[in-house]
Amino acid sequence: MAKTEIRVIYGDTDQMGVVYYGNYLRFFEAARSDFLREKGARWRDVESTHGVYLPVAEAKVNYKRPAFYDDVLVVETKLAELGRASLRFEYRVLRGDDLLATGHTVHACVDKQGDIREFPAALSERLRP
Amino acid sequence: MAKTEIRVIYGDTDQMGVVYYGNYLRFFEAARSDFLREKGARWRDVESTHGVYLPVAEAKVNYKRPAFYDDVLVVETKLAELGRASLRFEYRVLRGDDLLATGHTVHACVDKQGDIREFPAALSERLRP
């Protein structure tokens, strides 16, 4: 499991005084990028080294409590599924011990033409726990 | 069903050359705001007139095909459920006849203190088809 710290800026909030709901998907992206980096597999290496892309096929967020300006959030990321041609990450957004949001993203594995490709073995070995 | 037109700008895209996945939640927001406006119930009236807030409790997007710079997208919005204290909107993002993405948001009905409130009758009458 990787942990990513994010400090909330004004630009993340909206006039309800809380973090705008769409910005959690930005936080998830930063978090899964850190997850790969910890595994020694930077997201941009995936593209240049393995020739595959991992576009998001599905994203979901469940909002439990609001996040506020200047909060230091921690996003915990784990790889929940590693299929033949897809990945599923799960995320938990915390402020201290408070769970603010959960969510997941599903990624397809495709080549430059957008055709489904089997997940590269070298990469799955890296990612498995 | 309401229809909202959105022209994609550079600021919506990312370096994959497609609309960034998080920005669909911005499009959904613009779309449900138009939905309410068509019903004669502007989102900000909900707050000032009815004293309730409709924060997002859940959001989901399924990405089917990429959207590109300068595309004119149409977001179709319908109210799929109108519960005692919650709402569910469903969205379809199209470019011409091509379905690019689908998704939904679930909204709780709360008062200023964040406590669950029954959905105001005057408002539900407006929103029902």
Place this chain on the structure above:
Amino acid sequence: MAKTEIRVIYGDTDQMGVVYYGNYLRFFEAARSDFLREKGARWRDVESTHGVYLPVAEAKVNYKRPAFYDDVLVVETKLAELGRASLRFEYRVLRGDDLLATGHTVHACVDKQGDIREFPAALSERLRP
């Protein structure tokens, strides 16, 4: 002079209850894109047809009055300068008769390698008033 209409969404605002200062640069981008479109020269044609890019070299905004959620803003755009290898757009953001902000962007004319290129004659003819 081109006019672009923008309706402010929650995602554009911050917790001060006004449009976040960085988002005016999004509005400017939408506006200059409309400016070119009116001249029959879409921004993406510039790249594919003329082989030049117009990256922003400088951007400035002067904020005079806040813009609010659900406001319908009008951005007026004019081409203030058309140099040998650069462009300068000027913008005015209005809500009704109220001037909310002014600003400009300066764009270099470069080729794919990022080297300065003379502005294509075919394009400057289109853009001149």
Place this chain on the structure above:
Amino acid sequence: MAKTEIRVIYGDTDQMGVVYYGNYLRFFEAARSDFLREKGARWRDVESTHGVYLPVAEAKVNYKRPAFYDDVLVVETKLAELGRASLRFEYRVLRGDDLLATGHTVHACVDKQGDIREFPAALSERLRP
């Protein structure tokens, strides 16, 4: 001078493959917030403790070289002017030794009603070098 580290995510880039020009204003905001924090004066304390707001009156960016996905940027911030009722921050965005962008923001000092207020003495003492 304060230094703020920012790692570029996909959500910061656009289809030109570089950081979108508007996002530098997000970076500047994170940076000046860190500047105040180092001085023991968090931005949200300014509002709650001193009763003044520091809305942006002017923002400018000069773009010298592009920033890319996954870059670790450093934003250096200094307080360039501290007037009776205004502030001016200057920023430099670096990647290693490369200067990518410079810019400034000017902030007015106003009360809750938006009227110009003299800068609180307790706060200016903190901010002066």
